[in-house]
Amino acid sequence: MAISVRGLVHTYPSGVTALQGVDLDVAPGERVAIVGQNGAGKTTLVRHLNGMVRPTEGEVRIGDWSTTEKSIAELAHRVGYVFQNPDEQIFARTVATDVGFGPKNLGFDEERAQRAVSDALEAVGLAHEADVHPHHLSLSERKRIAIAAVLAMQTPIVVLDEPTTGQDDAGVQLIAAIVGSLIAQGRTVVAITHDMDFCIENFDRVVVMAQGEVRADGPAEEVFADVAALEAAAVEPPQLLRVARALGWSGTPRDARAFVDQLAQQRGSGSSA
Numbered sequence: 001m002a003i004s005v006r007g008l009v010h011t012y013p014s015g016v017t018a019l020q021g022v023d024l025d026v027a028p029g030e031r032v033a034i035v036g037q038n039g040a041g042k043t044t045l046v047r048h049l050n051g052m053v054r055p056t057e058g059e060v061r062i063g064d065w066s067t068t069e070k071s072i073a074e075l076a077h078r079v080g081y082v083f084q085n086p087d088e089q090i091f092a093r094t095v096a097t098d099v100g101f102g103p104k105n106l107g108f109d110e111e112r113a114q115r116a117v118s119d120a121l122e123a124v125g126l127a128h129e130a131d132v133h134p135h136h137l138s139l140s141e142r143k144r145i146a147i148a149a150v151l152a153m154q155t156p157i158v159v160l161d162e163p164t165t166g167q168d169d170a171g172v173q174l175i176a177a178i179v180g181s182l183i184a185q186g187r188t189v190v191a192i193t194h195d196m197d198f199c200i201e202n203f204d205r206v207v208v209m210a211q212g213e214v215r216a217d218g219p220a221e222e223v224f225a226d227v228a229a230l231e232a233a234a235v236e237p238p239q240l241l242r243v244a245r246a247l248g249w250s251g252t253p254r255d256a257r258a259f260v261d262q263l264a265q266q267r268g269s270g271s272s273a
Contacts, residue, residue, distance in 0.1 A: 001028050001063040001078060001157055002025070002026065002028055002063060003025065003049065003061070003062060003188070004024075004025055004059075004061040005023060005025070005045070005048070005058070005061075006059050007023065007057060007058035007059070008021065008022040008023070008045070008048065008057070008058035008059070008060060009022075009057035010053060010055060011056045018041045018044040018212050019041045019044055019212045020041075020211070021058070022041070022213065022214055024045075024214065026188060028188055029183065029187065029188055030188055030189075030205060031188075031191075031202070031205070032188075032203060032205045033192075033199045033206050034190065034191070034193075034207045035193060035196070035199060035209070035235050036215075036235060037233060037234040041209050042192045042209050043192060046081070046161065046190060046192060047081070048060045048067060049062060049075075049079050049157065049159055049190070050067075050075045050081045051071065051072040051075045054068060055067075062075060062078050076102070076155070077106060078156055079155055079158075080102070080150035080155035080158045080159065081159045081161070082147050082158070082159065083161055084165065086139070086142040086145060086146035087135075089149065090142055090145055094131050094134075095129050095134055095145055095148075096121070096130040098145060099117045100113055100152065101149065102152055102153040103116045103117065103154075113152075116151075116153075116154060117130075117148075119151075121148050123148065123178055123181070124147055124148045124151070124174065124178070125174055126141060126144055126148065129141070138166075139165075140168065144171070147160070147163065147175070147178065151182075156186075156188060157188045157189075157190070158182055158189050158190070159191070160179075160191040161192045162193060162194065163175050164195045172198060175198075176202050180202070189203075196224075196237060196238040196239075197238045197239060197240070199238070200220050200224060200241070201238075204220060205217070205220065206218070206220045206223040206224070207223075208229045208230065208235060209233060210233040215229040216229035216230075221252040224238065224241055240255070240256065240258075243259070244259065247266075249266065
């Protein structure tokens with residue numbers, strides 16, 4: 001299901017204009033990361049996708065729907081949104097009840113809903129916590145509950161706002177696997193992240209925002225080579241990319257394995273690096 005954003009402007013009641021004419025297209029099945037410093041307009045942009053925020057000017061379309069013509073409840077059939085702060089999303093007395101709220105409200109029958117909850121909790125590594133009160137768990141676990149709640153809704157589009165917040169390495173790898181699984185299912189993933197290493201390892205396309213505008217949009221390797229756009233957005237390239245450039249390499253290693261492979265090539269070619 002395609003996402004189309006045209007001439008999107010959003011001004012809050014306070015008078016602050018958070019988006020200044022954003023154009024963006026996301027094809028079905030893409031994985032797109034949106035990066036930029038706080039206040040760049042990232043969250044305002046993605047909250048238009050499920051109707052939480054409405055355009056001041058311009059249009060947002062989810063498939064053949066204009067978001068201004070649909071309620072949040074209707075858009076929830078197409079867009080699942082994971083909040084940056086899981087405590088804004090979690091409300092039930094048990095993990096399973098919380099995760100099952102979305103499927104129930106989307107009209108899943110009992111068998112499908114139970115299966116969706118079970119599969120989602122298994123995916124986030126919390127199947128053993130199904131009957132626990134969510135607020136008895138850690139922040140990182142609550143974040144994964146929020147992710148599970150959206151996974152269980154089985155929407156064609158999934159929006160993740162800072163999915164790696166509070167996660168240790170195992171948690172980050174788990175979320176990376178979830179992103180990969182969603183893409184393998186043909187679903188679309190849009191993520192806001194400040195974790196540039198997670199970004200380049202898991203997202204093919206990167207959108208850079210600054211001051212309510214898109215400053216760069218393209219393949220991750222190309223975007224992270226756009227020094228002017230990154231400086232405007234106060235974004236540092238991923239650490240392995242910074243090391244590669246400091247060593248004078250021309251390649252763009254996206255993960256540790258690629259870095260090691262390129263190091264071996266450099267040594268094999270007789271480079272001092």
